[in-house]
Amino acid sequence: MSPNQDATRVRTNMPEALIETAGLVKEYLVGEQTVAALRGVSVSIQNGEFVAVMGPSGSGKSTFMNLIGCLDSPTRGDYMLAGERISALSGDALAAIRNKRIGFVFQQFNLLPRTNALDNVELPLLYAGVPAAERHQRAKKRLVEVGLADRMRHHPAQLSGGQQQRVAIARALVNDPVLILADEPTGALDSRTSLEVMGLLQQLNRDGMTVVIVTHEHDIAAFARRNIHFRDGLVLEDHPVQKINDAEAMLAHAATPVMAA
């Protein structure tokens, strides 16, 4: 995989924090009651970091993810992405941010069924208004990068879970985002393909891409360089990872395929 020039440039041009949240609060109205999913979260993530957000279910980690992914708006508090104040933006402006700045990877891959890999990867470019010829060219390039040069015309149903997730990663990368957000990216994969996917994310991060993943598995979180633990809507712990797992080395070491998790 070639070095990601765009992400590198972003990092050098913008010395300030990529993600800066201040007192982020998210409340939901459940019937008559107000339930707080986030109760004041202030986190700063720099360009080029690899962060794993952890916590049990109901800890607020998913809500945090949705907020920094511009999929939802905070009830209170401030969120700056790459120097831009997100909290006050309209729905269409948020859509544009998601389109151009953020690449999403989901647990269930969320590829369009009966649509080939190439068309799936092109999807963000379609909404960015990129002309057809350029769409094909850029999507092809990303699919080659994730090692699916020979699977471009395959439909999701004809691909393995690991291949589907790689298509999803190619889709996340195709618009040259500043941030990759992965929500339980290995949750639906066996341990060997999990290694492959984490290896891909580590590779991206080494090339300069900022990666934030949400996971509840400690050994997956260990592939990141920094872990943030959530509990009851607050940050419980925020620390660098002492011993970072190297997915490529582990793959090379695993001579025989690991049984499905």
Add this chain to the structure above:
Amino acid sequence: MDLLATLRIALRALRVNKLRSILTMLGIIIGVGAVITMIAVGGGAQARVEEQIKSLGSNLMIIIPGSTTSGGVRLGGSSAQTLTEDDAWAITREVHEVQSSAPSSRGSGQIVAGNSNWSTVIYGVTPEYLEVRDWPIVSGRGFEPQEMTGAGKVALIGQSVAKQLFGDIDPVDQQVRVRKVPFTIVGVLDKKGQSMMGTDQDDVILVPLTTARNRLFGSPQGKLRRVGVISVKVRDGQKMKDAEDRIRELMRQRHKLQQGAEDDFTIRNLTEILQAQEASSKVLTLLLAAVASVSLLVGGIGIMNIMLVSVTERTREIGLRMAVGARAGDILKQFLVEAVTLSLIGGLLGIALGLGGSLAIGQFAGWRTSLSAASVVLAVGFAAAIGIFFGFYPARKASRLLPIEALRYE
């Protein structure tokens, strides 16, 4: 997002649920087909009436002899020969609304040409007759003045007679015998088709009025210059009713009828009768189209129904599209284009059904149908409008989904 890409997505989505898409379209197909067929049927009826008006001659009135009372016995219409040739000339001269009036007398008889013969209607006419009836001569010539005054043995024949007697041979200058009297055919009349009563108007031979009187129909009419019918053409732009009143007044004067005495003639405003028929056939067309439109409306509701199902089924897809940058407007457009595509394809297939349907009705029911480009355009436009109207609500529902909720939807 460009329209072409949106259209591709829509077509792909419709292909995924082929059977469902086809069933949904069926409503529109039947609706559009029904509208086109019904308009064609109504239009056919209308065209037929219009054609009759045209073949009759425009602004035409006929005057026929009325009832008479003879010794206390009332005799029916046309029982007396009360009209004269001079009545016709007086009408032309004195009623300024009238463009032309033509006296004619009618009889029937056998025509023999070579070894073929044909029984037909014989009219004794003056050159005005062709003007009043808007009836051109397609080959040959009309009657010359000296043939009119001198009871020339010349004749004009209708298309049906020409075909019966001469087939493909040119009848002009051929000799025929009408009631055993030799005549020369000098011209052939244009085709007129069926009359409003369904008789063949081309099955006719015209001879000069004087010739008919002196040589064919016998003498009783001769001296008094009686005629059977006076046909009157009213000038364009003049009211038929005014002309009718003036003619009645003049005729009563000429026939010396006392105040309060019954008319000894009847004036029939044929154009007016046909115009009433035309108006009623227009109402019929409208009614048929309205009933057919109901099925189109039901088809539209079918589209709305299926689009609502589709939005629910594809909630996760909508969530994903939003996550990768689709704006609410993009989602709206996507589902709207899908609904319109559904209704437009249905509309196009409906045109085929409508064309087939009108041909089939023409073929099997023997009804005349008339397809109009306007009805096709109208039906397709209506189909598209239905797609937009009934597609809008589901599309807006889709576009208003929240990205996270849509993504999490199971």
